[in-house]
Amino acid sequence: MDITTVTSYRTARTRDDLLLAPGEAVIAGGTWLMSEPQPGTTGFVDLTTLGWADIEVSPAGLRIGATCTIARLLAWAEGRGDATPPAEWTALSIVPDAANALLASFKIWNTATVGGNICRSFAAGAMVSLAAALDGVAEIWMPDGDSRWQSVAEFVTGNGTNTLAPGEVLRAVHLPAAALRSRARLRKIALAELGRSGAVVTGRVDEDGAAVFVLTAATLTPTVMRFTELPTNTEVADAVTTASGYYTDPLGSADWRRGVSAVLAEQIRAELEAAA
Numbered sequence: 001m002d003i004t005t006v007t008s009y010r011t012a013r014t015r016d017d018l019l020l021a022p023g024e025a026v027i028a029g030g031t032w033l034m035s036e037p038q039p040g041t042t043g044f045v046d047l048t049t050l051g052w053a054d055i056e057v058s059p060a061g062l063r064i065g066a067t068c069t070i071a072r073l074l075a076w077a078e079g080r081g082d083a084t085p086p087a088e089w090t091a092l093s094i095v096p097d098a099a100n101a102l103l104a105s106f107k108i109w110n111t112a113t114v115g116g117n118i119c120r121s122f123a124a125g126a127m128v129s130l131a132a133a134l135d136g137v138a139e140i141w142m143p144d145g146d147s148r149w150q151s152v153a154e155f156v157t158g159n160g161t162n163t164l165a166p167g168e169v170l171r172a173v174h175l176p177a178a179a180l181r182s183r184a185r186l187r188k189i190a191l192a193e194l195g196r197s198g199a200v201v202t203g204r205v206d207e208d209g210a211a212v213f214v215l216t217a218a219t220l221t222p223t224v225m226r227f228t229e230l231p232t233n234t235e236v237a238d239a240v241t242t243a244s245g246y247y248t249d250p251l252g253s254a255d256w257r258r259g260v261s262a263v264l265a266e267q268i269r270a271e272l273e274a275a276a
């Protein structure tokens, strides 16, 4: 795709470089920005030259740099990176499922970033599913030099919209250690075998027995359902079928999304129960 309106390209080295001139937009992997015309954009500011660490492990949990590619996150989670993930972070088992929910060619997969996927904020955003499943928190740099933090589930406000104000940049996504120590599952379904997700359901059980189920792709924004313990089949079915935000588009009707979400949630619930 020729982006004919763009006449400047800056590589960011410091936070000051992220102060955008009128018409400038930040670019990460560029897989979406380069895939369709950007009529309002006259310049790109490259985030990938800021040198942000991809993966930072601490007792508090995992900090994923916004410019970490989905491919590098997956390699690390599968133990193919420079460092091995903590063995007790069992919920990393859903990273491959989440990464595979981003249906794209290998070129997209190796270039698309975690931050770019979350900031594009599609309902079917694979990294939104992952972060929302594990109580992910977005670390956002504000143009005045301050930072703010917001749960990824609340950061996404619609299919393609979020709370980023002009000039704000997603710096990282934090996944808390408690959620990473949970037993977690992810299931997805698409109308076409190789189509974009119509519904993604995650479920997890924490060490204290509390359970969290999250719908993405099926509802316009992530739907987080919390339970003090693993719900019964009736409880999970009630929560999923009465959730709001199911929508109709070429990837599926609202009624289909509600129905398949209930089926996937029950499969996850039964699997988590059997593995207890």
Ligand SMILES: Cc1cc2nc3c(=O)[nH]c(=O)nc-3n(C[C@H](O)[C@H](O)[C@H](O)COP(=O)(O)OP(=O)(O)OC[C@H]3O[C@@H](n4cnc5c(N)ncnc54)[C@H](O)[C@@H]3O)c2cc1C
Pocket: 025, 026, 027, 028, 029, 030, 031, 032, 033, 034, 035, 047, 066, 067, 101, 102, 103, 104, 105, 108, 111, 112, 113, 114, 115, 116, 117, 118, 119, 120, 122, 124, 125, 126, 164, 168, 169, 170, 171, 196, 197
């Ligand atoms: C063939 C194809 C298939 C795709 N499949 C999917 C799919 O299944 N699911 C899906 O969700 N998307 C899909 N996409 C869209 C897109 O490629 C992905 O969402 C991708 O993860 C975006 O990451 P990126 O790093 O390339 O973002 P970019 O294209 O660089 O940026 C995307 C948007 O986010 C902004 N942005 C990027 N990083 C930041 C940051 N750190 N802070 C603030 N703003 C930022 C950019 O300004 C831009 O508006 C697909 C695209 C293509 C071309």
